[in-house]
Amino acid sequence: MTDTEPAAAVREIADSIATMEIRGAATIASAAAEALAVQARAAAGGGETASDPSAFRTSIRSAARTLRETRPTAVSLPNALRYVLQRMEGDSVDALRRSVVDASEAFVRQLDRAQEDLGRVGANRLTDGDTVMTHCHSTDALACIEAAVEQGKSISAVVKETRPRQQGHITAEQLRDAGVPVTLIVDSAARRYLDEVDHVLVGADSIAADGGVINKIGTSGLAVNARERGVPIMTAAQTIKLHPETLTGHTVEIEMRDESEVIDQEAREAVGEIAVENPAFDVTPPRYMDAIVTEQGQFPPESIVTLMRELFGEGAVEPWEEP
Ligand SMILES: O=C(COP(=O)(O)O)[C@H](O)[C@H](O)COP(=O)(O)O
Numbered sequence: 001m002t003d004t005e006p007a008a009a010v011r012e013i014a015d016s017i018a019t020m021e022i023r024g025a026a027t028i029a030s031a032a033a034e035a036l037a038v039q040a041r042a043a044a045g046g047g048e049t050a051s052d053p054s055a056f057r058t059s060i061r062s063a064a065r066t067l068r069e070t071r072p073t074a075v076s077l078p079n080a081l082r083y084v085l086q087r088m089e090g091d092s093v094d095a096l097r098r099s100v101v102d103a104s105e106a107f108v109r110q111l112d113r114a115q116e117d118l119g120r121v122g123a124n125r126l127t128d129g130d131t132v133m134t135h136c137h138s139t140d141a142l143a144c145i146e147a148a149v150e151q152g153k154s155i156s157a158v159v160k161e162t163r164p165r166q167q168g169h170i171t172a173e174q175l176r177d178a179g180v181p182v183t184l185i186v187d188s189a190a191r192r193y194l195d196e197v198d199h200v201l202v203g204a205d206s207i208a209a210d211g212g213v214i215n216k217i218g219t220s221g222l223a224v225n226a227r228e229r230g231v232p233i234m235t236a237a238q239t240i241k242l243h244p245e246t247l248t249g250h251t252v253e254i255e256m257r258d259e260s261e262v263i264d265q266e267a268r269e270a271v272g273e274i275a276v277e278n279p280a281f282d283v284t285p286p287r288y289m290d291a292i293v294t295e296q297g298q299f300p301p302e303s304i305v306t307l308m309r310e311l312f313g314e315g316a317v318e319p320w321e322e323p
């Protein structure tokens with residue numbers, strides 16, 4: 001291993017993201033930003049990179065590429081890397097290290113603040129006595145319910161378990177801890193329970209320029225059913241979920257995960273030669289989504305492109321590539 005390759009601690013963080021020990025778009029983003037700070041400290045601490053600014057920069061870019069390759073769908077990951085890399089500056093290794101560590105810390109602070117602000121916007125859509133249906137585990141979505149509870153509103157939740165990884169269990173525990181009465185249901189029971197809820201609330205891994213919401217597999221079916229039942233559905237998503245590449249017509253890659261998450265070894269052997277597929281995310285067309293709630297306010301999905309142009313100009317940069 002050369003001195004410009006990612007530090008072992010960075011590779012461990014990348015592995016934890018790939019295996020989903022670290023998961024959820026916002027959490028992945030802050031872990032990625034923090035990993036760049038880890039790399040900066042390691043690279044400034046010894047070897048060839050400690051005295052060579054160009055080797056230091058190469059090592060940070062290489063760490064960013066390793067992190068970038070872990071999961072393809074949550075754009076918060078490359079957006080976090082962009083934020084830090086665009087602020088890497090200085091003529092000495094010491095100055096470069098400081099700029100990366102400072103940017104990483106600023107990013108995490110901004111992320112936390114954005115989630116709080118978004119929570120207040122989302123809470124305004126909820127009324128005392130409402131029941132909310134959730135899918136998967138989204139810290140942005142939970143922030144809305146928690147803010148509503150803090151405002152003194154009494155909120156109940158119907159929580160979909162979310163096959164195959166059952167992130168709904170994490171949502172159920174966190175809502176219970178926040179004092180929200182929770183009913184856990186299997187995914188296929190969702191339509192039956194839609195008649196008993198006032199809102200559907202989901203998070204997002206990416207939001208496309210056309211207002212399409214990319215979130216945990218099953219979100220789009222839930223949204224279509226919610227529309228048919230007349231239940232409003234909102235996405236809680238900080239602006240780091242906006243996908244700049246979609247401004248230039250690129251589509252968002254949907255992660256396909258291992259079949260072992262869907263079927264265990266014994267069942268696999270019993271069913272024999274069949275195909276098993278495990279897409280982790282799907283796309284909800286904008287016409288099935290009522291609102292996208294961000295830290296900058298709420299938007300109809302079709303208007304999100306205006307905010308994206310303000311934030312990103314006409315497209316994305318890839319600062320982790322070597323110049
Ligand atoms: O789809 C998921 C998580 O998928 P996975 O478990 O496969 O990572 C979440 O709804 C979004 O990432 C938003 O989460 P947050 O609001 O916390 O960013």
